Amino acid sequence: MRRSGEPPAAPPPELGERARGRRERAARVGAPHLVPSLVAIAAALAVWALWGKVSCGDPRVALGSPETQVKAALAKQDRARVPDVYGFRAGGVASLRSVRFADVVVAMDGGKARVLAVVEAEGDVAWQDEGARISYVGREAFEMTRCSAAGWCADGRQFAELKGVLAALFRREDAFNRRDPEAYARLVSERYAGNGGRDALLARLGEDLRADPPARVRIHAWQIRVERDRAIVGEDQELTIGDGPPRTLRARYELLREGERWAIVSGL
Numbered sequence: 511m512r513r514s515g516e517p518p519a520a521p522p523p524e525l526g527e528r529a530r531g532r533r534e535r536a537a538r539v540g541a542p543h544l545v546p547s548l549v550a551i552a553a554a555l556a557v558w559a560l561w562g563k564v565s566c567g568d569p570r571v572a573l574g575s576p577e578t579q580v581k582a583a584l585a586k587q588d589r590a591r592v593p594d595v596y597g598f599r600a601g602g603v604a605s606l607r608s609v610r611f612a613d614v615v616v617a618m619d620g621g622k623a624r625v626l627a628v629v630e631a632e633g634d635v636a637w638q639d640e641g642a643r644i645s646y647v648g649r650e651a652f653e654m655t656r657c658s659a660a661g662w663c664a665d666g667r668q669f670a671e672l673k674g675v676l677a678a679l680f681r682r683e684d685a686f687n688r689r690d691p692e693a694y695a696r697l698v699s700e701r702y703a704g705n706g707g708r709d710a711l712l713a714r715l716g717e718d719l720r721a722d723p724p725a726r727v728r729i730h731a732w733q734i735r736v737e738r739d740r741a742i743v744g745e746d747q748e749l750t751i752g753d754g755p756p757r758t759l760r761a762r763y764e765l766l767r768e769g770e771r772w773a774i775v776s777g778l
Contacts, residue, residue, distance in 0.1 A: 604672070648741075682763075741772060
């Protein structure tokens with residue numbers, strides 16, 4: 511028992527430490543620290559509610575259906591590089607710009623998207639030591655699969671119809687410049703609609719190809735339109751006979767799909 515007038519005894523050290531700890535904890539849970547904690551909890555609840563809408567709601571609204579994603583991927587593609595257009599693994603490249611996909615129809619088949627679309631493009635095509643401008647409108651069928659680059663990527667056949675028509679046009683130029691009537695005959699359809707039909711055409715071409723001085727053609731531009739199994743081609747060319755000056759000409763061909771190839775049915 512302490513004597514009267516003596517100051518109160520200091521509490522034991524361990525009791526003082528516990529008291530200070532209680533006071534510090536009380537201060538930390540006071541209003542200045544409680545408000546940020548409530549804000550964080552409210553934000554977490556909002557994110558949880560939004561995730562419920564994204565994961566359980568209509569995927570067409572939240573993320574877009576596969577069909578919508580495919581169309582969006584095509585809408586972003588405005589350039590294309592089409593390799594091996596000359597054929598026979600001999601190179602040739604079509605560099606296309608202003609690429610547009612219209613009337614796009616998408617059918618899902620498992621993890622693949624089967625696409626039918628009207629493709630429009632302009633650009634240039636280079637083969638061997640030659641080059642020409644090109645414009646193209648055609649309906650193309652191809653497939654697309656999911657990929658990390660653009661979400662959906664095509665199977666490399668977006669321009670299969672264009673490549674098929676270009677292959678026939680390259681072969682025609684080759685046959686003319688090489689003075690090869692047999693190669694020319696392989697390009698002409700049995701349904702050729704010119705005067706006298708196919709036989710009359712080949713007879714005339716045989717004489718022209720054997721004539722002296724020889725003639726040579728060089729292509730400056732093609733305008734190609736493909737509608738189902740028919741193609742219409744405008745050709746700007748330069749014709750040189752012997753040592754004479756080149757003449758600028760314009761030709762128009764019509765081709766039909768016959769099996770896996772395109773054959774010329776008019777214009778020669």
